[in-house]
Amino acid sequence: MNSDRCCPLLGWICYSLSLCSVFCWSPPAPPEFSQWPQSLSRPGGGSAEFSCSASGEPQPHIIWLKNGKLLSVSGTVRLSNVNTTLSITQISPEDEAIYQCIAENSAGSNQASARLSISLSSLQGPDPPPPLHQPTRA
Template sequence: MAVEEGGVARFQCLIQGVPKATITWERNRPALPPGDHRFTLLPAGILQITGVQRADVGSYRWVASNVANSRCSQEAQLAISVSAPKLYKEPMILSGPQNLTITVHQTAILECIQPASHCLLEPTRWALHRRGGDPGAGNWQPHDLGRLGETRRGLRVRCQPAWHPVCRTAQGILMVQAPPEFVQWPQSVSKPLGSHAIFTCVAQGVPEPHLIWLKNGKILVPSETIKLTHNNSTLLLQGLTVGDEAIY
């Protein structure tokens, strides 16, 4: 790729292996200089170089190693492009946020990359639209994306170059999944014959968990006297008999 001096370069390489490979990037064969904050390694095998300098020009490749073997990718060239200087340019998004599914407490990294010459006055603005609404309805809200790990709802995120009257946006969907956990457990009861018993079990998670009832370790099948309601969270046993005595 060729980018303007001071711009952003982005290389991506995908690899599979068991166990998971250790990844390093090289420029002109030696490893990239450690401690240079301009070089960022992102998930999914992405190398991002911000504030590109003439010293960054060269050949880049990815080296993946595990106990089985080491592999080197093909080389990609980074060059400096020259363009006529302009004070203003219509905004352009080189790489926008991708759809992403993670679990709670994981880190979500969302990209929105513009050419350096398009970021003269203000940085990119981020906004979100919570799940369940119409993303075209205009009710996007600015948000601190650093707090998204605390939510369990689906979010549609959008980045937008803020300063130019011409609007360019890119959006992706972030789904934050949560493992099932019980909010309410069924309580033991003692009932006379012929009466009825109710057990309640409530669980939450994303996606919404499916509840299955067991009787003495075997799946309980609904019948005329066994009723499951409220998305299987309530179990009703009617006309109790001796055979209903069990662990549920």
């Protein structure tokens, strides 16, 4: 079996099995992020979206943690696009946290974090209405 590099930019090594077939093998590579989640500040009742993607060999899979614990998906917390997008709707104080994106494959793992903060104005509620009667001074 002869070994020739057929695509050095990708690091693939190809082996000629016969005159008619070639087998290419890509060496394992740990995950590297191509997109990191960004910290956000959103009002209560609003929505937030975090995106995280990574490449590697083999292709990494993505998992999400909330404050260091495996994220629970619910009606307001959803994962899509092969777990690369985390969406939170109807944000409540319980959603304020550090969200971690973990990319894993057989060659290793990598992690990136972002914080979701709730805007204070949304927690205080609306401004009180003006008084019905203006106080008068005697």
